[in-house]
Amino acid sequence: MRQIFPTLAVLAALALPAAARAEPLSALARLEPERSSVTQPSAAKTEISLGLSQPVPFRAFLLDDPPRLVVDFREVDFSPARPEAFEKRGLLGDVRWGGFRPGWSRFVAELTGPVRLVSAEQRTGDNAANPPAVHIVLERSTATAFAARQGAAQSALWDLPQPALTGPPITRQDGTRPLRVMLDPGHGGIDPGAEVDGHSEAVLVMTFARELKEAMTRAGLVVGMTRTDNSFIPLEERITAAHAFGADLMLSLHADALAEGEAMGATLYLFDETASDAAARKLAERHDRSDLLAGVDLAGHDDAVAGVLMDLARTETQPRVVRLGQVLAGAIKGAGLRMHRHPVQGADFAVLRSPDIPSALLELGFMSSDIDRARMHDPAWRADMVGALVAGVQRWAEADAAEARLLRQ
Numbered sequence: 533m534r535q536i537f538p539t540l541a542v543l544a545a546l547a548l549p550a551a552a553r554a555e556p557l558s559a560l561a562r563l564e565p566e567r568s569s570v571t572q573p574s575a576a577k578t579e580i581s582l583g584l585s586q587p588v589p590f591r592a593f594l595l596d597d598p599p600r601l602v603v604d605f606r607e608v609d610f611s612p613a614r615p616e617a618f619e620k621r622g623l624l625g626d627v628r629w630g631g632f633r634p635g636w637s638r639f640v641a642e643l644t645g646p647v648r649l650v651s652a653e654q655r656t657g658d659n660a661a662n663p664p665a666v667h668i669v670l671e672r673s674t675a676t677a678f679a680a681r682q683g684a685a686q687s688a689l690w691d692l693p694q695p696a697l698t699g700p701p702i703t704r705q706d707g708t709r710p711l712r713v714m715l716d717p718g719h720g721g722i723d724p725g726a727e728v729d730g731h732s733e734a735v736l737v738m739t740f741a742r743e744l745k746e747a748m749t750r751a752g753l754v755v756g757m758t759r760t761d762n763s764f765i766p767l768e769e770r771i772t773a774a775h776a777f778g779a780d781l782m783l784s785l786h787a788d789a790l791a792e793g794e795a796m797g798a799t800l801y802l803f804d805e806t807a808s809d810a811a812a813r814k815l816a817e818r819h820d821r822s823d824l825l826a827g828v829d830l831a832g833h834d835d836a837v838a839g840v841l842m843d844l845a846r847t848e849t850q851p852r853v854v855r856l857g858q859v860l861a862g863a864i865k866g867a868g869l870r871m872h873r874h875p876v877q878g879a880d881f882a883v884l885r886s887p888d889i890p891s892a893l894l895e896l897g898f899m900s901s902d903i904d905r906a907r908m909h910d911p912a913w914r915a916d917m918v919g920a921l922v923a924g925v926q927r928w929a930e931a932d933a934a935e936a937r938l939l940r941q
């Protein structure tokens with residue numbers, strides 16, 4: 533049912549010798565080795581051609597310490613070739629590639645010294661004599677010039693001539709096929725989540741997720757789950773799983789707990805990277821601590837350049853996310869279910885960061901509230917909440933599909 537490509541494993545593998553690298557990506561485009569090459573027109577110049585099975589959005593830039601060429605692609609499967617074929621030729625040193633973030637692949641070549649990125653272009657394959665390829669020209673440069681240019685956002689390199697622009701890997705739903713929903717029961721395994729009175733959040737949200745899945749499936753939705761038993765799934769892997777599932781929507785399920793106070797009711801959280809007040813930070817810590825506990829290294833996940841890539845997709849998705857919050861909150865309240873006095877809040881939780889999958893995190897209630905806890909353990913209350921969510925998701929999907937059709941016209 534779900535097909536996870538182990539992003540974390542791939543990231544780790546990048547540090548290993550070439551022979552150990554694996555590439556289990558569900559990629560959009562494939563590297564075509566017979567049309568890929570590194571050539572050296574002169575001692576000071578190196579040209580790299582990467583033949584692709586289809587054009588994809590890409591971006592090339594330089595980084596220092598050590599000097600590197602980085603090329604980010606919208607999902608390219610590099611497995612047909614080995615990086616050795618490109619290594620230590622011309623101005624290139626060691627070459628690595630692999631999945632970088634869900635939906636993005638990265639090619640990294642160490643450089644033998646300072647270079648200038650002369651050009652980075654994509655042939656889009658608009659005629660047979662000109663099949664899709666990314667062509668990069670590097671020229672030897674001085675250390676000073678290199679330092680001045682490295683990391684510079686060269687937005688012109690984003691330009692992908694029309695009409696060969698390919699869509700994102702997940703085609704926006706338009707009502708012509710069943711909606712695909714990824715349910716994400718929070719916590720699990722070594723991370724039980726909130727624990728009150730011998731009850732754990734991980735078990736509670738699993739029960740709820742199973743009931744929700746059954747109801748959504750009956751309603752004609754195609755439903756996946758990031759975990760189906762009490763096992764630990766890193767946050768990044770949850771997003772990866774949603775991506776691999778081709779989710780139109782991701783709904784994370786939690787139950788909050790506060791050490792103090794009388795907070796009650798359900799709360800919806802939507803992505804907001806500016807959510808940085810103390811409460812939001814604390815909340816993000818509570819949610820994201822599972823990966824810290826498990827020793828998952830999140831270093832590098834806030835790479836500024838990758839952030840630019842994410843922002844592009846985010847711009848399209850965020851209004852859909854905002855509507856998702858409104859519609860779901862309306863459905864929950866409409867079913868007479870109690871919501872928190874701030875029913876929809878912004879947060880920068882890891883599981884909300886899919887740039888191209890509208891995502892929401894629902895706190896069903898507060899485990900720390902006796903009343904909420906009793907409700908969440910009551911099958912009748914859960915059935916009401918399940919009913920509200922199914923109706924809300926369907927309502928959102930209809931409006932979202934109508935908009936998608938409108939935008940296409």
Ligand SMILES: [Zn+2]
Nearest residue numbers: 718725786787
């Ligand atoms: Zn939680």
